[in-house]
Amino acid sequence: MGIQERKEKQKLEIRKLILDASMQLFVEEGFSNVTIRRIAEIIEYSPTTIYLYFKDKDEIFYALHDIGFQKMQELNKDLVTINNPLLRLHKMGENYLEFGMSNPEFYNLMFVQEEPMKKITELGCDWNEGDAAISRLKETVTECMEKGYIGKGDAHLVSLSMWSFVHGLVSLAISERMEKFVPQKEMVMSVMKQSLNWLINNIEARPAVQDIKK
């Protein structure tokens, strides 16, 4: 049915309108300023119309959380061109830092706020976006181990560790805590990158004990 189709399409368009408005609001004015009424104002509908397209506010945020992951993955497209897996790992980390710092509100939604996770457990489904991201990381970590760039071990554990590290940096930075330990606010990003350098240096494979002169 042609008409059914067009309706379907219109429905999606309004959904997109709502999401765009929400995005605009929370990128420009932050999380707490995304209200149903302000979204409605922007899209020029009445507030309650929004509930015809999203069950509740959390569903809007969950959709934004998804969009965030798409944005993040775009940033990682050029990674495949890096052959050296350790270099690639390093670059992945830097991209992560970069993404978080340039999209703090998205980052919050994706990795800090509890609401999106609640939605997932509510629906009883998996965190597909997170799973995909971590398994990409794990691939590179595994390659690093196989080719001897980093010490062999549990690739899953090491991936989670790497993630925790960069997440720690970003979340301390965007919650305005990291800057308390840095001379100027503008240096936060630089310190974060140095921090990542330090870690990468430290996990680089070391010679086996028996190869050390006594």
Add this chain to the structure above:
Amino acid sequence: MGIQERKEKQKLEIRKLILDASMQLFVEEGFSNVTIRRIAEIIEYSPTTIYLYFKDKDEIFYALHDIGFQKMQELNKDLVTINNPLLRLHKMGENYLEFGMSNPEFYNLMFVQEEPMKKITELGCDWNEGDAAISRLKETVTECMEKGYIGKGDAHLVSLSMWSFVHGLVSLAISERMEKFVPQKEMVMSVMKQSLNWLINNIEARPAVQDIKK
């Protein structure tokens, strides 16, 4: 003046009443369930009375944030008995994980939520609690470097890195993200500790390059 003194004391007592009620609420029912009206209910005063003792809700949270740091430091009292600085560093990390996991709401307030930091920049003062905690960490890191347990370098940077790492673990865990990558929820803490082990192992001093057999 004896009477002035007694009044002062009573004022502090009611402040404590308010803080205890808030604590009870947010430990038992989480952040979002701490409302002025529920606090008032517990302490059996009218809601607006609370504003005679705290400027606003954020000031209450800031006070709780302080209490959190006290609780955390208590946990670290026995650290001085550990002579080996690397072992001490390791134990500090474990304590941090332990604290975060057993006091998720406090942890959020201390290291995740933005409100307490806003309060600080609003007052134009320093983050004393954070400063103190990091400088204690830095002492041990410095000792590790001096005694050759870890590679020499910028102790400040390494301290921030260590902090970021454990913070990353805890914040991913309490935001219910870490559990998505672990077979069972109950294993999260164990994975976090293994993660910390991995890091400590990797930063342990390695022999200088010239000491390696060719």
Add this chain to the structure above:
DNA sequence: CAAATTTACTTAACAATGTAAATATTCCAA
């Protein structure tokens, strides 16, 4: 001891929030 004044507290009220129920409008098929 009584009156005046300061302090402590409460009641009433406001604006903003998310959201549900009831109502109105628009659109398409019969």
Add this chain to the structure above:
DNA sequence: TTGGAATATTTACATTGTTAAGTAAATTTG
């Protein structure tokens, strides 16, 4: 054209933090 479904709006409600106005209690003063 009309009846019914889809879509949108209006109204309404319960909560929220917080302010302003009014009341009761305590303390100081005459």
